[in-house]
Amino acid sequence: MGPVQSNEQSCPVVNLDYSAHRPQGEWIRTFDELRAEAPWYRNDFGPGFWMMLNHEGILEILQNPEDFSSSSVVAMDPDPAYRWIPEMLDGEEHREWRRQLAPAFSPRAIVRLEDRVRSWAREVIDRIAEQGSCDFMAEFAQIYPTTIFLDLMGLPAAELDTFMEWEHQILRSPKTEEGRVLRMRAMRAVTGYFAEVVARKRREPGDDLISAALRFRIGGKPVGEEDLLAFCLxxxxxxxxxxxxxxxxxxxxxxxxxxxRERIVADPELIPGAIEEFVRAYAIVLPGRKATRDTEVQGCPIKEGDMVLLPLNAATRDDGAFDDARTVRIDRSPNNHIGFGAGPHRCLGSHLARRELRIAFEEWHARIPSYRLADEGSRELLESGGQLTLTTPLHLTWDV
Structure with missing residues (x-):
């Protein structure tokens, strides 16, 4: 991060590439430190954009889709050549997509997945348990939830490695011209793949989300091919x-x-609350919004067309909203965080995510209750390209 400066209007200014790799935890600390000095900044990196860094301001923007459009959700890409559906939709079109997708992600629908998800978690953990160690990210964190997702979409788990390579290029390519080329190439590869899947599902529909989307009607009409592929992407x-x-x-x-760890092993009833606290303290998404008119938020003079970066962890770790917000307390209550977002674009899959996380915690700690880090200090890097995630091996070890 470059030094914090001020312009003639006393606006704090930084030059910060939030897509860069940083040592584990540094991005969250950076946003914590900036928020302690000011609620918002002008970031001169790339095309330039605003950064809102406190709970009040982020919540205000997320809950105001009329003034802050989701037509662009990446702060460094104000005029994208792509449209992710329904994330990058506004107004009635967005509401129609959400209404038709809602039944598939409702609490009732997710409950029906319980046995399948739990069985899969046990299968993956059983393969790992007798090893006495693992790369948690590669051997569990990637395989367990992504296979569930592929099943929901009606996609073959055998192609997971290819899917993960495309995903990495789309979400984690650097915000450079070379990175943009990689990102667009991967998006084209994904949409080309899904074009074949959609054609197959039209001929042979199944009990999956893509087949369901083929029956959607938006604005009284069937969903067009381009929008179907944007949804799949x-x-x-x-x-x-x-x-x-x-x-x-x-x-x-x-x-x-x-x-x-010992507390949740001794009392698994703590697991749901612990998950909420981890989602709060380590909120991973950094969405952007585009101003539709000249406006002001907390004194920040936002002009029509300006982009605003909204790191959710900057909101969820704000002492103005949470007592001792930077401390992780697995029994924190109340815990009304916005780690899943807020407003009309709040995460549609939050019920599924919570259930996957709860089952993972329960099954892992029933099978591997005591574990520790191996090779401390030689591993985790944090990458931010829309999301904060550990990008190098997380080595765990335990006694067999």
Whole structure:
């Protein structure tokens, strides 16, 4: 991060590439430190954009879709050549997509997945348990939730490695011209793949989300091919990274804080609350919004067309909203965080994510109750390219 400066209007200014790799934990600390000095900044990196860094301001923007559009959700890409559906939709079109997708992600629908998810968690953990060690990210955090997602979408788990390579290029390529080329190439590869899947599902529909989307009607009309592929692309990205990233942060914390791990092993009833606290303290998403008119938020003079970066962890770790917000307390109550977002674009898959996380915690700690970090200090890097996730091996070890 470059030095904090001020312009003639006493606006704090930084030059900060938030997509860069940093040592584990440094991005969260950076946003904590900046928020302590000011609630918002002008970031001169790339095309330039605003950064809102406190709970009040971030919540205000997320809950005001009329003034802050989701037509662009990456702060350094104000005029994207792509449209992720339904994330990058506004107004009635967005509401129609959400209404038709809601039944598949409702609490009732997610409950029906319980046995399948739990069986899969046990299968993956059983393969690991007798080893006495693992790379948690590669051997569990990526395989467990992504296979569930692929099943929901009706996609073959055998192609997981290819999917993960595409996902990495889309979400984690550097915000450079070379990175943009890699990102667009991967998006084209994904949409080309899904074009074949959609054609197959039209001929032979199944009990999966893509087949369901073929029956959707938006604005009274069937969904067009381009929008179907844009929907598949978003589901692909969301399903392959979010729970994986949260598992990484959670188990890193538990490995470093054995007193918290021992508490949830002794009392599994603490697990749901612990998950909420990890989602709060290590909120992973850094969404952007685009101003539709000249406006002001907390004195920040935002002009029409300006982009605003909204790191959710900057909101969820704000002492103005949470008591001792930077301390992780697995029994924190109340815990009304916005780690899943807020407003009309709040995470549609939050019920599924919570259940996947709860089952992972329960099954892992029933099978491997005591574990620790191996080779401390030689591993975790944090990458931010829309999401904060551990990008190098998280080595855990335990006694067999």
């Amino acid at each position: 978003l589901m692909f990205m969301a399903g392959l990274d979010t729970v994986t990233a949260t598992l990484g942060w959670s188990f890193l914390h538990l490995a470093r804080n054995p007193e918290d």
